[in-house]
Amino acid sequence: MGRARPSMQDLIQQRRRHGFVGRGAERAAFRQNLDLPPEDERHRFLFHVHGNAGVGKTFLVRELEQVARARGALTAYVDDGIGSLPEAMAAISARFARQGHRFKDLDRLLATHRERSHEAESAAAAAAQTSELQPSPPSAASLTAARASLVGLGLVPGVGAFAGAVDPAQLAHGADRLRDGIGARLRSRQDAQLVLSPERVLTPVLLDELAGVATEAPWLVLIFDTYERTAPLLDGWLHDVMTSDRHGALPANVVVVTAGQRPLDTARWGGLADFVADVPLAPFTAAETRGLLADKGVVAEPVVEEVLRLTGGLPVLVSTLAESRPGAPDDIGDPSATAVERFLKWEQDPVRRAAALACALPRRLDADVFRAAVDCPETEADALFGWLRGLPFVTERGHRIQYHDVVRAPMLRLQRLRSPHGWAGRHTRLAETFGRWRTEAEAGLDGAEVWADGGGRDLRLAESYHRLCANPRTALPLVLRDFVDACDGVDGVVFAERWARVLAEAGEDTDTELVRTWGRDLLAALADGGVAAALGLLLNRTGFEERWQARARVARGRALRHAGAYAPALAEFDRALALDPELARAYRGRGFSHGGLGDHEAGLADLDRADALEPDHAPTVSVRGEYHRILGHYDTALEDLDRGIALDPSHHFAWASRGAVRQLLGQPDEALADLDRALELKPEYPWALIRRARVWRTRGEYGRQLADLDEAVRLYPDGIWGLCERGDALRAAGRPAQALADYDRALALDDGYASAYASRGACRGALGRPEDALADLDRALALRPDYPWALRQRAELHLERESHDRALADLDRARALRPDEVPILVCRVQALLGLGRFEEARTDLDRALELSSDTERARLAPLGERIAAENTAERRS
Incomplete structure (x- = not known):
């Protein structure tokens, strides 16, 4: 027999697969998993693919199915076309039959199930009709029993082929009649169980069928797509089948793939992380998007950039636009409506759809913002907000929620393009709401306190965003002024980045190039040179009035000063004072900058002026x-x-x-x-x-x-002063080797630090390294000639080497700087003694004794005795 020709569906799928671009890591992980035997601890039995609508989950699992088939696997694919667990089993059976493996026992039992379910449906309908005659409300017990019966029948409202056919409340009125009706229609207890608890009867048969074919193929791959819809029916059953032997044994070479918008339920699957591969899907990267477009012949850079901007890398939108093969940006249609329809495809309630769109306008939401954004009766607000929080593309952070960017962007674009006036009006109302809340939060606070209050800043940011969206050109100057204030704080970079990001986001969301450029350029300046660079950009581009220019100059000077750039900071404060001579903050900043440069006298003059202006x-x-x-x-x-x-x-x-x-x-x-x-x-x-x-x-x-x-x-650790102080303490404690390590570290950080050279010189002298010690002290005095302590240390080294003249020269310089410092006087006494100048030695010692405490005088007494003895000896000679 000749080989059967492929079907149209097969050919379409083949062509689509040939154009598959991206998701290489996900495909490779699945392929590698099939290379591992089930006994290998690295093997995963369940792959869960999840991500927002349009991110390419179905396309990926279809590709994974082909990867499995290339490995010789038998596969089954189930999506939201099923409405009950028996229908899911029937879909699996049909898929295996198409691959030459019929599940005859399961098919026979499923046929029986369908027949008995039809009979039970008739009984349920009759019972429901009878129940309408009962005037009293159903009891809780009968309602529970009725609901259980409906679950077993696949008649739960909203699920399955019989969705909405029977009202459970009505059915509860005649629960006893229902049970009697089912018992009368069905032939046996087994038939009743097949209808009321089909999973108990059908699952063991399915597992036996799978075991029968598991020996004929290396792998059996079961794929459950659109799992956000089918999980209520399948998740608990699938967990039981994979983790318990309640229904029998599942062959070890079965791999399950689920794909839905949400991650797996951690309460159910959280303990099985070692057996589950979590596969979160993000939008395509820019490289993947470019690859897909190139595969379709779309390579012109302006076109590619526009596709990237409009789609956010969402694969379904990229594919849609690529199929039209646009040759110029103007050829590209806006895919927003397609994207929004895909995100809300399961929701038909117009009130909910409108709420979802309205709540895309704020960047973040809580219950209060929700009420401000959505026009709905107060009695419905809590329920509607609860529904919104449960949407797959909504994430919760603390007490706030926010939309995924890839979902929010097309929702915003759709509303802006569909009704520009409505867009502006809604943003204006939100801006006014946030402005009112901000005013309440800032009541009683001064300027500095307003910017220190985190809640008030967040409200001001939200207000700024919505004003920019409502009217970008009129709001831009006001937001740029706020940017100056945001920069002028202890955490200026953090606040400034948030303001710049608001500008960038508002520019993108309104498609306003001026605002977008400001946001982008300020963010780049902040990243490159911090607040000083961003404010420099602002001052060069804007024509602020003099008062605001002065404030910006002060903020920039403050940033430069904090960065240690004191001279440029001084220049900024000078410019600020030229614009506003009575600006106390400019005098204060200039005074602090003078201090940073060591000019404390000039700093005092500026601080005096600042104190006079702002006591x-x-x-x-x-x-x-x-x-x-x-x-x-x-x-x-x-x-x-x-x-x-x-x-x-x-x-x-x-x-x-x-x-x-x-x-x-x-x-x-x-x-x-x-x-x-x-x-x-x-x-x-x-x-x-x-x-x-x-x-x-x-x-x-x-x-x-x-x-x-x-x-x-x-x-x-890089504080030079601390290292030198500790080195001095260690040297005084008789631990010169450890002291030397601190001095070395300090000089490695700053080889122009005179104090570290002086202390290391004293330490090396204590370690018996006089030449190294002298070199360090010479270097210290070259850096700082008027350094009394270093002069005395070098003099002591000269005394040890009996170079009394050199020692005395250093001590004379030291005494000129510190005439009443006792250690210098005492050391000079020793130098003078070495030179035989006893009268001068006596004079210096007397002065040292006069300045000393009683304890120090006792310590100096032997030196006086030595002067007297050497003087006497000299006279005798």
Whole structure:
């Protein structure tokens, strides 16, 4: 006999498969699974494909079916054409029969089931007709029994061939009559069970049939498509068949494939992750979309870009547009209506369809936003919102829901193109609603507090988005001003990105190139150079009035200052003050920038002006106190810091700075209390930890000193000051090797840090490496010639080498810088002794004794005795 010619359907499917593009990873995973024996722990018995409508689930499972057949598998495909479990079994049997394997026993029993079900249907209808004569409502028990009967018959309303044929409430009126009618019509108890519980009778037979053919093929593949529709009928049964022996044994070489919009029910399948392959489908990537278009001969870049924009990579839309083979962007029709129809194909209720479209307008929804978006009676709102939350393309995050982007985009485009005026009106109403909520949330807050309030910011963002959608050109300048304010905060980059994203999304959703370009360019600038770059772009392109330009300059200066670019920041603050000479924030920012450059005198002048324009601003006062501390104006510093703490007791910086002042004034207990408070307010505060370590050192509590320094280095491993302070503490504790590691690390981070060279020089001297020590100290003094401590350390090395002249030269320079520093005076005494200049040595020692405490005087007494002895010896000689 000649080979049978393929059917039309076969030829169409072959042609479609030849054009299949993408999903290579999914196909490869399925193919590899068929290469593994069922006993292999890597083998998966169930593949669940899921994703939004139009994402290509059916196309993929059809392709997986062909992959299976290429491996010699027998396959069965079941979709939403079935309305009951017996119909699903019949579909499986028919598919196997087409491949030469008839399930005769199952087919015979299914025929009997159909006959008995028809007879039972007649009985049910008669019972329902009789029940209409009963005036009393049905009891709960009879209603439950009636519903159970309908399930068994496949008569559940909305499901199966008899959908809606019988009202379960009516049937419940005559539940007893129903049972009597079925008993009278059906021939045996087995017939009754076949009708009322068909899965119990049919499933064992199906499993026997599958076992019979399982030896004749390497694999049996059962595919259940549109599972979001059939799962209520099949999911529990399938779970039982695969995981229990209630109905018999399922051959191990069966692979099940399910495909639906939702993931599998985790309550049912969650414990079987080792046996299930989860296959989420996303839209095509740009590369996959281009591949599909190229396969259809669509390669012109403007056309490809437009298809990418209109479809979002949704395979069904890409395929639809590719089939028309457009030659220019104008040849491309908008596929929005097709997409929306596909997303809502199962929903016929016009109220629900309208609600689904209306709720695509907000970017995110909760129950309140739902009520603002949907025009429905209050009594129906909760039920309608509950329905919306259950849609496959809706995801829930916290207390809010949002549409999948690939679904939302065509819904928005459809509404905008179908009714531009309606689109603008609905967005205006939403903007007004969010604006009213924002006003309520911001009541009683000042400007800084408004932008610090997360809820208020979210409302302002939503309001901005809807105003842009309603009227892009009039809303754009207002939103760009908000962008300036968003940049001007501690988390400026985060807030600015959200505002730029709103511009980009609104531009895309309204197809407004100006708004889209602003959003895209601001996002790119933020990614490339942060807030400073974005504000620079804004200032170069816009013609803001002078007041807003000044605000933008201040915000940009602030961003530059935080990035350590103090000189450019100063230039921005200068420009801001040229536009608005009374802008306190510009003086404050300029004062902070002067401080960053080490010009604390200029910084004080600006902070004084800022304080005069905006009195009682806590950071202004506190930072001014810190500048006074740095300049040695300790009393003035305390005045400002006391005032700063009174204005804002939660400002950790002010407490830490006042602690540092008190430590310098020789008030360790008060300093410790202030620094403890700073660290209570901000536990991870390296600066305060290092300052407190210095207090511990003055109190002789070296263990606590090292503990604080260890924590400071842990919090800020690249902090050069912390590394050097810990190195000094380790050196003082007699651990020079560990100290040396900290100094090396500090200099690896900054090879121009004079203090690290000086400390490493002292450490290398202690380790008996005088040449290396001198090299480090020379480098420190080359970087910082007026460095008294380094001069004294180098002098001590010269003394060890008996280079008294060199030592004295360094000490003279050091004493000129610090005339009353006792260690310098003592070291100079030793140099003068080495040179035989006893009278000068006596003078320096007397001065050192005058400046010293009783304890220090006792320690210096031997030096006085040495001067006297050497002086006497010199005279005798």
